[in-house]
Amino acid sequence: GAVVSQHPSWVICKSGTSVKIECRSLDFQATTMFWYRQFPKQSLMLMATSNEGSKATYEQGVEKDKFLINHASLTLSTLTVTSAHPEDSSFYICSATTDSYGYTFGSGTRLTVV
Amino acid sequence: DAKTTQPTSMDCAEGRAANLPCNHSTISGNEYVYWYRQIHSQGPQYIIHGLKNNETNEMASLIITEDRKSSTLILPHATLRDTAVYYCIVRVAPTLTGANSKLTFGKGITLSVRP
Numbered sequence: 001g002a003v004v005s006q007h008p009s010w011v012i013c014k015s016g017t018s019v020k021i022e023c024r025s026l027d028f029q030a031t032t033m034f035w036y037r038q039f040p041k042q043s044l045m046l047m048a049t050s051n052e053g054s055k056a057t058y059e060q061g062v063e064k065d066k067f068l069i070n071h072a073s074l075t076l077s078t079l080t081v082t083s084a085h086p087e088d089s090s091f092y093i094c095s096a097t098t099d100s101y102g103y104t105f106g107s108g109t110r111l112t113v114v
Numbered sequence: 115d116a117k118t119t120q121p122t123s124m125d126c127a128e129g130r131a132a133n134l135p136c137n138h139s140t141i142s143g144n145e146y147v148y149w150y151r152q153i154h155s156q157g158p159q160y161i162i163h164g165l166k167n168n169e170t171n172e173m174a175s176l177i178i179t180e181d182r183k184s185s186t187l188i189l190p191h192a193t194l195r196d197t198a199v200y201y202c203i204v205r206v207a208p209t210l211t212g213a214n215s216k217l218t219f220g221k222g223i224t225l226s227v228r229p
Contacts, residue, residue, distance in 0.1 A: 006157070034216060043201075044158070044219040093157045095217070103217050105157035 002028050004096050006106030013084055013113055021079045021109045023094030029074035030096035034103075035067075038091040050077045084113040118202045118220055125226040132189040134223055136202030139183040144206050147178060149187045151198040152222070158201065161187065192227045199224050 003026040013019050023033055031052050036044040048058045048069050056069035066088075068080040077096075081088055089112050095105040119137045126132040138147065146165050150158040162169055162176045164185075169176045175188040189196055201222040206215065 004157075036219075043221050044152075046216055046218065049216055091155070095157070102160050102163075104160065108155065108157045110155070 002096075002102070002104045004030075004094065004104045004106040006094055006109055008109060009107060010110040011112070013111070015085055015113055016083055018080055018082045019084055019111060021081075021092055021094075021111075023077045023079070023096070023106050025075045025096050025104075028096075030077075031074060033071060033077040033094055033096045035069060035077075035079050036093045036095070038093060038108075044093060047079075081111065084111070086113045089113045118204055120200075120202055120220065120223040122221070123224040123226065125228055126192050128194055128227050128229050129191055132192040132196065132225055132227070134187040134189075134200050134202075134225060135184065136187070137184045138202070138204045141182050141204050145204050146206070147176065147182075147185050148203040148205065148217075149174070149176065149200060150203065150219075151196075151200045153195075153198040158219075161200075189225075192225075194227050194229065197225060197227045 005024045005026050007022045011019055033050045035047045037047050038044045046059050047062045048056045050056045050069045050071040052071045052074050058064045066082055068082060071077040091108050091110050093105055093108045095103045097103055146163050148163040149161040151161055152158045162171055162174050164176045164178055166178055166182055178185045199222040201219050
């Protein structure tokens with residue numbers, strides 16, 4: 001079945017540094033990938049829609065200069081959290097559409113900014 | 115996309131059927147009902163989807179009322195590993211809106227399976 005690999009599964013970084021999260025579709029080509037953020041005991045909140053070869057579309061309230069998204073190939077999208085601060089600590093999840101109906105999600109990345 | 119309402123939580127005994135309700139009274143004719151679940155600290159997992167007919171797969175059954183204003187996800191024999199947050203989502207199929215169409219999550223229902 002369709003598999004989306006997300007790496008790393010967890011990361012701890014110092015305040016002010018940048019962190020890159022990778023999302024790969026392992027056995028299919030994903031023209032569109034989505035990035036979500038989830039705070040403790042809350043639901044998933046869509047951050048942006050990433051299309052291969054073009055600029056990402058960000059949801060209202062998400063800072064595009066802080067959360068850099070690159071989707072350079074049909075199997076890889078990256079999210080870079082720039083100048084991370086403790087309030088950016090969260091669970092980040094990517095997903096990709098696999099066929100006419102399904103969305104497959106990565107296993108998520110737990111980011112802790114200290 | 116139509117809005118859904120789900121109870122906040124429910125529990126059931128291991129081995130028994132878990133029936134998870136979802137209300138989507140404003141659903142339109144071309145919107146599907148999707149169910150996903152999220153086990154703690156993991157990404158969401160697709161369970162099942164349907165338009166108007168009842169659906170069954172190896173994980174669960176989806177019962178949609180005739181007027182399509184509500185549905186029930188049935189886990190026939192719940193196990194401890196089914197403890198998770200279950201999300202009922204209503205949306206138009208990507209074939210109509212394109213692969214760009216996003217999936218929006220509500221608060222979901224927390225299912226606790228007890229031994």
